[in-house]
Amino acid sequence: MVICGDDGLAHRLAVELDAVCGEMVTVVLPSTSDEHGARIAALHQDPDSPVELHLSARPDERTLRAAGVERAAALALTYRDDQVNMTGALLARTVNPSVRLVVRMFDRERGRHLERLLDRAAGLCDDLGEDTSTTVLSDADTAVPELVAAAAVGHGHTLQVEGKVFRGVVRRAGTPPHTTDLATLAVLSGAHQDDPASQDSAETTGEDGIRLLPDDRTAYHRQFTHGRLMLEEVSHLAAEQTARTRRFRPRSWVRARLAHLPWKVFLSHQLVAVYGALAAVVAGLSTATALFADERPWWKNVYLPLLDIFTMGDPATEESVARRVLQLLAGFVGLAVLPLVVAATVNATDAFRTASASHPPDDDVDGHIVLVGLGMVGTRVLDRLHATGHQVVAIERDPRARGVALARRLGIPLLLEDATEPAVLERARVRQSGSLLVLTRDDGQNLDIVMAVRETNPAVRVVTRLYDDAFAATVQRTLRASYPDALTRSRSVSALAAPSFAAAMMGRHVLGVMPVERGSLLFTCVDVAGHPELEGRSVHEAFRENEWRVLAVGAARGPLPGSAAVEGSDTLHPDRTDFDWRPAQGRVLAAGDRVVLATTRRGLDVLMTGVRLRPDGGEGDSGLG
Numbered sequence: 001m002v003i004c005g006d007d008g009l010a011h012r013l014a015v016e017l018d019a020v021c022g023e024m025v026t027v028v029l030p031s032t033s034d035e036h037g038a039r040i041a042a043l044h045q046d047p048d049s050p051v052e053l054h055l056s057a058r059p060d061e062r063t064l065r066a067a068g069v070e071r072a073a074a075l076a077l078t079y080r081d082d083q084v085n086m087t088g089a090l091l092a093r094t095v096n097p098s099v100r101l102v103v104r105m106f107d108r109e110r111g112r113h114l115e116r117l118l119d120r121a122a123g124l125c126d127d128l129g130e131d132t133s134t135t136v137l138s139d140a141d142t143a144v145p146e147l148v149a150a151a152a153v154g155h156g157h158t159l160q161v162e163g164k165v166f167r168g169v170v171r172r173a174g175t176p177p178h179t180t181d182l183a184t185l186a187v188l189s190g191a192h193q194d195d196p197a198s199q200d201s202a203e204t205t206g207e208d209g210i211r212l213l214p215d216d217r218t219a220y221h222r223q224f225t226h227g228r229l230m231l232e233e234v235s236h237l238a239a240e241q242t243a244r245t246r247r248f249r250p251r252s253w254v255r256a257r258l259a260h261l262p263w264k265v266f267l268s269h270q271l272v273a274v275y276g277a278l279a280a281v282v283a284g285l286s287t288a289t290a291l292f293a294d295e296r297p298w299w300k301n302v303y304l305p306l307l308d309i310f311t312m313g314d315p316a317t318e319e320s321v322a323r324r325v326l327q328l329l330a331g332f333v334g335l336a337v338l339p340l341v342v343a344a345t346v347n348a349t350d351a352f353r354t355a356s357a358s359h360p361p362d363d364d365v366d367g368h369i370v371l372v373g374l375g376m377v378g379t380r381v382l383d384r385l386h387a388t389g390h391q392v393v394a395i396e397r398d399p400r401a402r403g404v405a406l407a408r409r410l411g412i413p414l415l416l417e418d419a420t421e422p423a424v425l426e427r428a429r430v431r432q433s434g435s436l437l438v439l440t441r442d443d444g445q446n447l448d449i450v451m452a453v454r455e456t457n458p459a460v461r462v463v464t465r466l467y468d469d470a471f472a473a474t475v476q477r478t479l480r481a482s483y484p485d486a487l488t489r490s491r492s493v494s495a496l497a498a499p500s501f502a503a504a505m506m507g508r509h510v511l512g513v514m515p516v517e518r519g520s521l522l523f524t525c526v527d528v529a530g531h532p533e534l535e536g537r538s539v540h541e542a543f544r545e546n547e548w549r550v551l552a553v554g555a556a557r558g559p560l561p562g563s564a565a566v567e568g569s570d571t572l573h574p575d576r577t578d579f580d581w582r583p584a585q586g587r588v589l590a591a592g593d594r595v596v597l598a599t600t601r602r603g604l605d606v607l608m609t610g611v612r613l614r615p616d617g618g619e620g621d622s623g624l625g
Contacts, residue, residue, distance in 0.1 A: 001505055002067050004028040004059045004088055005078035008467075009104065009139055011036045012498035013076060014043060016513065017505065018051055022520075022601060026052040026067050028059060059088035064095050074100040074505040082106055086114055089134070093121045101134040102504040111136035135504040143465075143496035144380045148388070149234045150463040151369050151381075151435040157499070158234065159512040159523050161552075161579065161596060165234040165388075168514050172227050180232040182581055183551055184219040185598055186516050187211040188227040212521060212600050213549045229516060231551065231598070233581065234388075274337075274344040281333050282306060285326060292322035309334035361393045361413040366432035368393055372419045372449055373440035374403025377465065377493065381437060386410050393428045395419045420448050422456075431457050438464040447475060454479065466492055507608075511596070522599050524607070527556045529591040531607060540585040547603030552579035553587060556594040 001023045003010050010027060017023040032041040032055070044053040056063040059077065069075055075092050077085040082105050089103050101118060105111035118134040145165045146158045159166045168185055171178070189210045211218060219228065285305035308330030316323045361368070368391035371382055378394075379402050385392050393413045396404055407414045417424045419440075430436060436453050438446045446464045453460060462479070466472035472492050503510040503522075511523040528534045534542050539550045555578070579596060589595065599607065 002026045002028065002064075002069055002072045002075045003078065004063075004067070004076070005104075006030050006036075007078070007080055008036050008492060008494035009078045009497060009501070011039050012492075012494045013078065013501050013505075014040055014051055016498045016502040018043065018049055023506075024050045024052075026054060026072075028054045028056055028063060028067050030057050031055060058084060059091065061091050061095060064088070064092055069099060070096050072096065072099055074102065076102040076104075076501055076505055078104045078501070082110060086110075089114065089118055090121075093118055097121070100505065100507065102501055103134065103136045104139060104501070105136050106138060106140075108138065111138070137497070137501060137504060139493050139497035139501075140377045141380060142500035143377065143493045144384055146496050147377070147381050147437065147439070147463060147465070148384045151385070151437045151461065157512075157514045159231075159514070161511060161523075161525070166231055167234050168229050168516075169232055170227050171223070171230055173223070173225055175223075175228075177223075178230070178232070181230045182233065183231045183549060183598070184214060184216075184228055185212070185231055185514070185521055185549075186229040187214050187219060187222045188229060188516075210516065212516060212546055213544075213598060213603075215543070215545045218545075271344045271348045274340045278309075278337055278341055281337060282309070285309075285330050285333070289323070289326055292320075292326070305330050309337070359408075359412075359414050360427050361429055365391065365393070365413070365429055367391065367434045368429070368432075369435045369437060370395065370425075370428050370430050370433045372396075372436070372438045372446075374401045374407065375439065375441060376402065378437075378439040379403035379406055381439060382406060382410075382412070386412065393433070395424060395428055420445060420452070422452060425449070425453060425456070430460065433457070433460055435461040435463065438462070441467075443467055443471060450475075450479070454482075510604075520601065522601065522604050523551075524597050524599055524604060526595060526597065526607060528589045528593040528595060529556070533607065534589050534595065535591055537589055538585065539583050539587050539589065542589060544603060546600060547606065548597045548599040550583065550589075550595050551598055552581045552596040553583040553589065554579040554594050556592055 001017050003013050003017075003025060005013070005027075006029065010029065014025050014027050017025045027040050027044075029037050029040060031037055032053075040051070041053060043049045043051040054063070054067045056066075059079075064075075069092055075088075075096075077088045077092075079085050079088075085103050085105060089101055092099055092101060103111070103114065105114065115134045115136045145160045149158045149165055149167050157168050159168075166182070170188070171181075187210065211222070214222070222228070282302065282305055285308075286302045289305055290301040305326070308327045316327045369385060370393050371378060371385070372395045374382060374394055374396040378396075382392060382394060382403055383406060393415070394403070394407045395415045395417065396407075397416065397418045398404075399416050404414065404416070413428075415424055415428055417427075419425060419428075419438075430453055436450070438449050440446055440449075443466050446466060450462055450464050453462065464472075464475070466475060472495070499513050503512050506513075506522070511525055514521045514523070526534075533544070534550075539553065543549050579594075597603075597607075
């Protein structure tokens with residue numbers, strides 16, 4: 001595997017492929033002087049790590065050949081510049097037409113065109129399911145499902161299949177099965193193992209070692225003494241949670257809007273001072289007119305000075321000298337005062353328009369998710385949370401942010417204010433919320449918001465995005481130590497996106513990778529036809545302990561998941577497969593079926609290469625590493 005990049009995603013992807021997937025990796029970097037380059041250099045210098053390092057400013061043809069792309073199975077281009085990634089991908093297709101390409105693109109439409117262009121160049125137009133094809137991913141899109149799952153139901157690695165989101169959740173020893181559990185993925189080595197991705201666990205040999213994809217008998221007997229990693233559906237949990245929480249009660253739209261309009265902006269000190277000065281000037285000129293110009297009736301003493309100030313009256317050429325002098329004086333006063341009046345009025349009107357664009361939540365809202373930041377990631381998280389039926393209150397200080405229009409269109413409560421101010425969080429009812437998602441682009445601001453919320457609501461579930469991965473890990477450890485009873489998760493987008501990029505590099509049939517102690521599980525989608533280990537066997541008979549387990553069965557229609565368009569786009573699955581995630585154990589798998597499998601690395605090799613198992617069932621290789 002070859003990785004070409006210049007930021008934290010390249011480092012996280014190298015770690016994922018090396019430590020979790022056990023792949024041979026070569027990383028191409030501009031330099032090792034920055035933090036991420038230094039970390040990859042440390043991996044390269046580690047004698048136990050097979051990571052190779054190559055320094056080059058850009059992925060030109062010479063660099064790609066030197067990195068071994070001619071004989072590589074996959075190449076990932078993860079630069080922050082779309083143009084650089086496109087150039088590298090086109091060159092790589094020339095160097096090695098059969099290399100599997102994974103390209104990071106921020107522009108979705110450009111990514112779709114690039115994907116089809118490169119597949120045509122490789123001669124894959126008629127069969128986009130080949131592993132030599134191109135996958136274009138956005139790190140923001142791939143991070144969204146895990147952010148949503150973390151905010152909705154807590155931590156756990158996620159898997160996304162055709163719009164549904166699943167996660168691996170740990171059940172402690174002695175915990176009875178849940179109705180939402182779909183399958184047992186592993187029996188953990190520790191009875192109280194809370195994090196299945198932890199590397200600090202017992203050796204995986206012996207009776208107390210980890211058992212990946214155990215049989216039902218082993219899973220049943222060890223549930224009383226060992227923790228278990230179970231697969232459950234997040235969207236199902238979201239539906240149950242939505243049913244339990246109260247909906248927003250409909251109220252009169254006019255009453256609600258009038259009650260929430262920020263009328264107090266017209267009582268600002270600036271506006272009161274300017275209009276007070278104008279009133280004082282009018283009063284003075286009215287008094288002078290009454291004394292010296294001898295105007296009758298009395299209302300003209302006020303009306304005429306106002307016309308003069310606003311230069312709306314006729315010249316007083318035929319009137320008394322006092323009246324002409326007062327008119328000139330009123331004109332000069334108008335020149336001085338009117339710009340101040342206009343400026344203060346415009347400022348107040350603009351503040352009123354901005355503040356009235358906000359739509360605070362009703363007073364009876366609770367158990368909702370507070371989302372701070374409606375940028376690129378925040379907008380997609382908001383859309384996903386709304387689609388799964390969650391109550392959301394959004395906060396964004398920039399009225400031009402891309403997610404503001406979406407929030408208004410969906411009718412989601414929105415506060416266009418600075419979330420670092422305690423009063424704003426109070427108006428979002430963060431004390432009554434169930435989760436807080438902080439997704440702004442400022443790490444310092446994100447941390448300020450999290451610490452403020454922890455003071456007001458120590459039990460709230462907090463998920464925050466931080467750009468610096470090391471800083472994110474430090475924040476998470478510190479907050480968990482300070483608030484041990486609360487769930488705090490701080491992750492960088494690169495850390496959240498790396499598993500999806502790694503899965504794409506391993507082939508389009510790989511939907512995701514889930515680290516489990518010192519091993520890993522891969523989730524794959526394959527057609528039953530052509531696989532003698534599956535075809536003609538029942539779901540129960542197709543199971544191989546420590547190698548693979550059938551999770552879902554559906555009809556083999558259209559391309560495999562993830563093979564049609566940019567990850568996260570609405571056209572990802574033009575021809576969906578309706579998977580049955582609770583298939584009967586006696587159901588016989590036919591050539592027209594498609595299955596989702598949880599596999600070990602050995603199990604995937606057997607399925608993809610046709611290597612036959614030994615008569616003893618392959619117990620000599622547990623698939624770890």
